[in-house]
Amino acid sequence: MTTATDNTTARRADKKPATMAQALQRAMRDAMAEDPTVHVLGEDVGTLGGVFRVTDGLAKEFGEDRCTDTPLAEAGILGTAVGMAMYGLRPVVEMQFDAFAYPAFEQLISHVSKMRNRTRGAMAMPIVVRVPYGGGIGGVEHHSDSSEAYYMATPGLKVVTPATVEDAYGLLREAIACDDPVVFLEPKRLYWSKSDWSPEAPAPVEPIGKAVVRRAGRSATLITYGPSVPVCLEAAEAAREEGWDLEVVDLRSLVPFDDETVCASVRRTGRAVVVHESSGFGGPGGEIAARVTERCFHHLEAPVLRVAGFDIPYPPPMLEKHHLPGVDRVLDAVARLQWEAGH
Numbered sequence: 001m002t003t004a005t006d007n008t009t010a011r012r013a014d015k016k017p018a019t020m021a022q023a024l025q026r027a028m029r030d031a032m033a034e035d036p037t038v039h040v041l042g043e044d045v046g047t048l049g050g051v052f053r054v055t056d057g058l059a060k061e062f063g064e065d066r067c068t069d070t071p072l073a074e075a076g077i078l079g080t081a082v083g084m085a086m087y088g089l090r091p092v093v094e095m096q097f098d099a100f101a102y103p104a105f106e107q108l109i110s111h112v113s114k115m116r117n118r119t120r121g122a123m124a125m126p127i128v129v130r131v132p133y134g135g136g137i138g139g140v141e142h143h144s145d146s147s148e149a150y151y152m153a154t155p156g157l158k159v160v161t162p163a164t165v166e167d168a169y170g171l172l173r174e175a176i177a178c179d180d181p182v183v184f185l186e187p188k189r190l191y192w193s194k195s196d197w198s199p200e201a202p203a204p205v206e207p208i209g210k211a212v213v214r215r216a217g218r219s220a221t222l223i224t225y226g227p228s229v230p231v232c233l234e235a236a237e238a239a240r241e242e243g244w245d246l247e248v249v250d251l252r253s254l255v256p257f258d259d260e261t262v263c264a265s266v267r268r269t270g271r272a273v274v275v276h277e278s279s280g281f282g283g284p285g286g287e288i289a290a291r292v293t294e295r296c297f298h299h300l301e302a303p304v305l306r307v308a309g310f311d312i313p314y315p316p317p318m319l320e321k322h323h324l325p326g327v328d329r330v331l332d333a334v335a336r337l338q339w340e341a342g343h
Helices: 004-014 020-034 058-062 074-086 098-112 148-152 165-177 228-242 259-269 284-299 317-323 327-335
Strands: 016-019 038-042 067-069 090-094 128-133 158-160 182-187 194-197 212-215 220-224 246-250 253-255 272-279 305-309
Touching: 016 020, 020 038, 020 058, 020 090, 020 165, 020 182, 038 074, 058 067, 074 090, 074 098, 098 128, 128 165, 148 158, 148 182, 148 253, 148 272, 148 284, 158 165, 165 182, 165 194, 212 228, 212 259, 220 228, 220 259, 220 327, 228 246, 228 272, 228 327, 246 259, 259 272, 259 284, 272 284, 272 327, 284 305, 305 327
Parallel strands: 038 067, 038 090, 090 128, 128 182, 158 182, 220 246, 220 272, 272 305
Antiparallel strands: 016 194, 158 253, 212 246
């Protein structure tokens, strides 16, 4: 007789180091195996398996009709996906690099985001737009943008970004099953990050719309997401030498936004820093800081600060380490949080 303990032990034994790219590939594979309406399309997603190999093997297993190489035409790719969704399919679109998605904005803003509202709820739009985004891999302009602010400002879209292997699988499965369009932002520099993970028994994760506390702390809250989560966790460990016990909140979902988890953390700590790679002016940090200030004003010991990418086009690779928020910039912001002497 097999006991629950035996099953738990077996699942733990099945865990092996897996990358975020592998977890994303597995999520699409499992979704395609379970639901014949799930189709993957994009530039080089078929024979090549994607420029980052995230769709590797899908065309061979499911055929080119369900994992389809497309012309180099992002507006056409997303427009095709709109038609597919209207006829009952669940397209998963890959935009090869973040800034390559800009030609498809008209489709995204005029049709993808508005279709359910336009039809008074009669027509779902179950499209996932996968966007590899952010810097840190030596790419350049058009290959390292952080364009989440554009998507966040477009009503009708859900905007999600994983920071862990577990979330990469769980959030993408949920995004594919969602009847509303989801912009799924994949942090390029975390594609090869690893975690012990079982593809046969993936651990359940919090749903879209829920943030999680990655590290508990009492002194201040670092609010972050995607590629900046590991940076903030490293900063929180380094801050211990300064006597600061920092809490790290991983948003996971930018739309919908989890005010409850974020504000509960800030009310506990009384101080907050928002950290992201996107530009500071007009960036996600401004919206997040405003929401925290509106909801936590009487609990704040200091203004909410932001650590962001600079307000410039993405720099050449040799300069990106200065452009991207790093541990030192995060700690500099924490130091400016109006600490009382002797804290």
